[in-house]
Amino acid sequence: MIGGFLGAGKTTSMLRAAAWFTSRGLRVGLVTNDQAGGLVDTALARAHNLAVEEIAGGCFCCRFTSLVEAASRLEKESAPEILLAEPVGSCTDLVATVSLPLERIYGDRFTVAPLSVVVDPLRAMRVLGIGGVGGFSANVTYIYRKQLEEAEIIVINKCDLVSEAQRAALRTGLAAEFPGARLIEGSARDGTGLDPWFEALLADSSAATAIDDIDYDRYADGESLLGWLNAEVRLGVPGGVEWDGNARLVDILASIRAAVERSGHEIAHLKATLSVEGDAFELAAANLVRTDAGPELSHRLADPLDAGRLLINLRAEADPAVLESALRSALDALGDELPAEIVHCEHFRPGRPVPTHRLTGLAGRA
Structure with missing residues (x-):
C-alpha cells in the first residue's frame, strides 16, 4: 500500500511506481480508494492505460472484502504480478486493518510489501513544528501523525520544491519522532531519488507492528472535521x-x-x-x-x-x-x-x- 495524507502526492507516486515496474517487464494492477465515487485518481490511471479498480464508499479497512474482490477481478482480467493500492488519504491503522488481515487470511495469495507513507515536505514540516504557519486542527493532525507512526517507509516527496536545509531539518525531525521508518527522498513528478523505494517494494515484505494505542474516537472526530x-x-x-x-x-x-x-x-x-x-x-x-x-x-x-x-x-x-x-x-x-x-x-x-x-x-x- 502507498499511504499518506491528502495532497502528499500518492497518486503521482503510484503512477511513477507502476511505470518503473512495467519498464522491468512486470504486470501491474492498481486499486484506488475514496469515500465516494468519481475519482480523479482512477481517471489518471486509465489515461495511463493501466489496469485499475476503484473502491468507493469507505477506506480499505472498512471495505476489506471489496479490496479482496477488486484484486480478484484484476487477477482475472490482467494477471498482475504487482498490485499497488492507494488508501483514502485520511485513513490510518492500516497495518492492523489491512496488512495483517491480508497476510493472515490470504497469505497464500498475497505477499504484502512494507507499508509506505508519502509526505509533502512543507505540510510535514508544519505538522512537526519545524517551519511554516497554519494547518489543521488537533484531531486531523492526530491522523497525520498516526499514519507516520505505522509507516515502514516514509517517502519525502516533492523534494524539488524545498531547499536542502529544509530537507535536512525534516529528515532530522522524522528520524527523531519515527525512528523505525526508513526515510527515502525524491520527487514523484520527475522520478528522481525513488529507485531505492521501488526496489524495496519489490524485494521486501512487511514486518510492521500494528499501532497499539490508537484512539478511534479521536480518529473518527478528525475525519468528521474534513x-x-x-x-x-x-x-x-x-x-x-x-x-x-x-x-x-x-x-x-x-x-x-x-x-x-x-x-x-x-x-x-x-x-x-x-x-x-x-x-x-x-x-x-x-x-x-x-x-x-x-x-x-x-x-x-x-x-x-x-x-x-x-x-x-x-x-x-x-x-x-x-x-x-x-x-x-x-x-x-x-x-x-x-x-x-x-x-x-x-x-x-x-x-x-x-x-x-x-x-x-x-x-x-x-
Missing part, C-alpha cells in the same frame, strides 16, 4: 466554440481555492481532470495541496476543445456546504461564454471508521 466533495461537470457544447482547456482548468481551481480561503478554511487537496468529450485518454490534470498554494498542471491537453468532462475532488477542513458553494461560484464565474452543467455532485463528511478486521501483532507472523 469536508469531502466529488463532482462531475460538463463544460462547453459539442460543435461549439473551442477554448483552452488547460487555462480554464487552472482558472477553475484557482477560483475554488480563493473561495475556500475567503471562508477561512484549510484545503487538504484539490485535484481535477478535464477530458475531451468521448475520449477519456486525452486529458488535462491539475491540483493544489494547501490553501496558500496555487494550482499546478501535471497533464496538458494538446489542443483546444469544444466540450469536456470535468472531474473535481476537493478535501478541506470545512463544512461540505462551503465546498459546494465554492464549486458553484467558480462555475458561475465562467459566465455564458463557457456553459457548465453539474452532472453529479456529492459533498459530505466521512462517517466513523468501522474496520472489517483489526488484528494486532507483527506483520509476517501468525
